[in-house]
Amino acid sequence: MKRYVVRRLLMAIPLLAAVSFICFMFINLIPSNPAEVALRVQQMPVITEEAVARMEEMLGLNKPFLVRYFDWLAGCLKGDFGISYVNPARTVAGELARCLPATLQLAAASFAIVAVLSVPIGFLCAVYKDGWFDRIMRGVIFISTAMPAYWVGLLLMWGMGVKLRILPTNGSGTWRHLILPAFTVSLSYISTYIRLIRNNMLENMKQDYVLYANVRGLPQRAILVRHILKNSMHTCIVAMGMSIPQLIAGTIVVENVFSWPGLGTLCISSIFNRDYPVIQTYVLLIGVLFVVFNLLFDILQTVSDPRLRREE
Amino acid sequence: MTPVFEAKELKVSVTGRRGERELVKGVSFSVEPGRCLGILGESGSGKSMSMKGAMGLLDRSFRVSGRVSLQGEELLTKSPEELRRMRGGKVGMVLQNPMTCFDPLYRIGNQIGETFAAHQGWSRAEIRSRSLEMLERMKIRNPEEVLEKYPHQLSGGMLQRIMIGIAMAMKPALLIADEPTTALDAITQLEILNEFIRIKEENTAVIFISHDLNAVSLAADEIVVFHQGMIVDRGDFRHILHRAKDPYTRLLAEKRTAVMRSYRRALEGKETIYA
Ligand SMILES: Nc1ncnc2c1ncn2[C@@H]1O[C@H](COP(=O)(O)OP(=O)(O)O)[C@@H](O)[C@H]1O
Ligand SMILES: [Mg+2]
Numbered sequence: 143m144k145r146y147v148v149r150r151l152l153m154a155i156p157l158l159a160a161v162s163f164i165c166f167m168f169i170n171l172i173p174s175n176p177a178e179v180a181l182r183v184q185q186m187p188v189i190t191e192e193a194v195a196r197m198e199e200m201l202g203l204n205k206p207f208l209v210r211y212f213d214w215l216a217g218c219l220k221g222d223f224g225i226s227y228v229n230p231a232r233t234v235a236g237e238l239a240r241c242l243p244a245t246l247q248l249a250a251a252s253f254a255i256v257a258v259l260s261v262p263i264g265f266l267c268a269v270y271k272d273g274w275f276d277r278i279m280r281g282v283i284f285i286s287t288a289m290p291a292y293w294v295g296l297l298l299m300w301g302m303g304v305k306l307r308i309l310p311t312n313g314s315g316t317w318r319h320l321i322l323p324a325f326t327v328s329l330s331y332i333s334t335y336i337r338l339i340r341n342n343m344l345e346n347m348k349q350d351y352v353l354y355a356n357v358r359g360l361p362q363r364a365i366l367v368r369h370i371l372k373n374s375m376h377t378c379i380v381a382m383g384m385s386i387p388q389l390i391a392g393t394i395v396v397e398n399v400f401s402w403p404g405l406g407t408l409c410i411s412s413i414f415n416r417d418y419p420v421i422q423t424y425v426l427l428i429g430v431l432f433v434v435f436n437l438l439f440d441i442l443q444t445v446s447d448p449r450l451r452r453e454e
Numbered sequence: 455m456t457p458v459f460e461a462k463e464l465k466v467s468v469t470g471r472r473g474e475r476e477l478v479k480g481v482s483f484s485v486e487p488g489r490c491l492g493i494l495g496e497s498g499s500g501k502s503m504s505m506k507g508a509m510g511l512l513d514r515s516f517r518v519s520g521r522v523s524l525q526g527e528e529l530l531t532k533s534p535e536e537l538r539r540m541r542g543g544k545v546g547m548v549l550q551n552p553m554t555c556f557d558p559l560y561r562i563g564n565q566i567g568e569t570f571a572a573h574q575g576w577s578r579a580e581i582r583s584r585s586l587e588m589l590e591r592m593k594i595r596n597p598e599e600v601l602e603k604y605p606h607q608l609s610g611g612m613l614q615r616i617m618i619g620i621a622m623a624m625k626p627a628l629l630i631a632d633e634p635t636t637a638l639d640a641i642t643q644l645e646i647l648n649e650f651i652r653i654k655e656e657n658t659a660v661i662f663i664s665h666d667l668n669a670v671s672l673a674a675d676e677i678v679v680f681h682q683g684m685i686v687d688r689g690d691f692r693h694i695l696h697r698a699k700d701p702y703t704r705l706l707a708e709k710r711t712a713v714m715r716s717y718r719r720a721l722e723g724k725e726t727i728y729a
Contacts, residue, residue, distance in 0.1 A: 349554070350549065350551055350554040350555045351554065351555055351556060351557045351558070353511065353549065353555075354549055354555035354556070354617075355557070356511055356538075356541065357509075357511065357541055357542065357547040357549065358541070358542040358569040358572065358620065359538050359539060359540070359541035359542030359543060359569070359572055359573060360538075360542075360568060360569065360572050361538065361572060362534075362538070364568065364572070368560075368568075369557050369560075372559055373557070373558075373559060376559065447558075447559070448558065448559060448561075448604035448606070449558055449604070449606045
């Protein structure tokens with residue numbers, strides 16, 4: 143077991159290296175000259191050849207591509223992600239650290255809503271398959287998968303905020319500010335997981351172990367919860383875990399709709415300002431999160447499955 | 455002697471997309487205490503369906519009609535909860551694929567224990583001691599260790615024994631075995647068959663379902679032959695073997711000679727191993 147975990151951790155290293163390289167390469171493929179952009183962003187009145195050259199020198203842009211990559215990587219490993227073009231007084235790390243808590247809060251609230259709603263609803267849909275509840279939920283799922291998140295967000299803002307005036311439509315601070323954006327983010331995930339859990343449970347119900355549980359005369363509730371739900375959740379675990387980085391990345395649109403002061407808002411404003419170091423680090427962060435969560439939940443699934451777990 | 459279990463004109467039909475289809479078309483049979491009824495028939499002939507229908511193991515898309523009685527009590531009119539308490543209690547059942555019948559996520563001891571807890575108000579300590587006692591009775595070595603094992607860590611024959619043990623632990627009046635030997639190798643099959651013969655001698659009624667005339671012949675006192683949801687022949691083994699009227703039954707009987715040969719070979723193999 144320990145060896146498996148160590149092997150998985152070691153295997154993650156080349157993956158992370160690849161993620162960082164691709165991320166660095168893409169940002170460097172952007173046609174405009176970063177030095178010029180940096181000068182323009184800093185509102186240099188006249189951009190002269192010498193100023194560009196000096197800036198290139200300062201940013202290390204005159205070095206070969208691979209050297210720059212390794213310089214940058216070494217910096218990243220030390221927690222130094224460079225300096226924001228827009229505001230040279232601020233480090234990229236500082237900017238991200240400032241915005242990260244708000245995004246994590248939003249992602250955590252969304253994940254909580256997803257888990258609290260989709261597990262029981264998916265469970266009930268499977269238990270009362272083709273009953274009225276299942277039919278209604280199937281309709282809701284169908285409609286909600288067809289609606290884009292930002293549109294639902296705007297609709298909620300208009301309904302709850304403007305018309306009914308019961309919830310604030312932008313900003314942050316109290317839990318009431320959190321409700322609309324968190325709900326908007328979670329909406330598409332809720333339908334995905336209701337469907338996943340429902341279908342997984344129906345698939346499990348056909349298994350021999352369920353027939354045998356009935357043969358042994360176990361109470362229906364024990365069969366549904368202890369056996370069928372547990373087995374279904376077990377298969378859903380990796381998908382659920384992978385949705386956490388997706389949630390973090392997915393807040394980007396919703397944060398902007400609700401002016402939520404998180405990473406998504408930072409990223410969009412950095413894109414408008416061509417603040418490349420910030421964009422680069424944001425993309426890297428999301429990539430790393432995907433790798434890390436994938437690893438984490440893969441290990442978790444292995445540890446929790448007696449068939450995969452090797453007794454030591 | 456009054457039968458423990460009796461089915462009269464038992465019918466099972468399923469409603470699918472293309473309307474209603476009759477899977478079991480009115481079968482009647484019964485079994486008395488200490489006797490073993492063999493249900494013989496090729497795969498798909500409705501053997502499992504008739505037992506599942508009788509014991510309330512089918513979902514709402516199936517319709518079961520006719521009359522089924524256990525110790526004089528009518529089963530088809532019972533509530534799901536009454537039927538549940540009967541299953542695993544008065545009626546023990548053993549299924550075909552021991553490897554897939556246990557929940558892969560729970561230890562064997564846990565699954566034995568939950569079955570006992572569903573039928574008796576025993577304490578944890580009592581459940582444990584009864585579980586150990588059951589495993590010992592089923593001649594399972596290192597019972598303490600086996601309780602801690604997960605299903606995938608045990609062999610098919612061992613799990614089949616545990617299934618029989620679970621069924622017999624509640625001292626059922628009827629034991630239904632649905633193809634209990636089909637998934638096992640020849641030597642283990644024989645051991646399991648001997649187990650059923652022993653159970654029969656303890657005065658439990660046994661219904662032994664199989665598509666294998668040979669296995670049925672070793673355990674059963676009386677045989678009914680299923681074909682496409684109907685009973686086409688009935689009688690003792692000698693009758694089935696020599697005087698069967700139905701062409702399908704005769705085909706089964708003829709196949710037996712070939713099967714018997716392979717059995718003998720397996721037995722000889724076993725003797726050389728132990729020699
Ligand atoms: N869930 C089901 N829905 C509809 N038909 C079924 C279902 N399960 C089995 N059948 C059909 O019922 C018939 C009898 O099956 P079964 O009783 O399992 O046969 P066996 O004699 O091998 O035990 C078969 O023709 C099979 O196709
Ligand atoms: Mg069958």
